[in-house]
Amino acid sequence: MYTLAERHGAAPIIMTRPYDITNEGFHDSKNWRSTVPEYNEAVRQFMRNDPAHFIDLEAYFSDQPELILDEGHLIPEGHRKAARLLFDHMAQYHLL
Numbered sequence: 001m002y003t004l005a006e007r008h009g010a011a012p013i014i015m016t017r018p019y020d021i022t023n024e025g026f027h028d029s030k031n032w033r034s035t036v037p038e039y040n041e042a043v044r045q046f047m048r049n050d051p052a053h054f055i056d057l058e059a060y061f062s063d064q065p066e067l068i069l070d071e072g073h074l075i076p077e078g079h080r081k082a083a084r085l086l087f088d089h090m091a092q093y094h095l096l
Helices: 002-007 032-046 057-061 076-092
Strands: none
């Protein structure tokens, strides 16, 4: 998807997925949620040479679990913070 977007002139922003590690779903190996940390690490590795098009939401929200509603969805304040982070990132890299 990243390569296809670039090929068509789009500036993709790839983000990791925030999650609440205390949610039981992250400890059940039969649940897809248990693979989220590995997925996020793969995304970080894939994007390591393109910081302009990458935002690590997992890292940003890791010390703010009160902004996560359940296993990965944000509460309204979390959405506002994520939107501000995205806007600031795009402004920093002149993607607006």
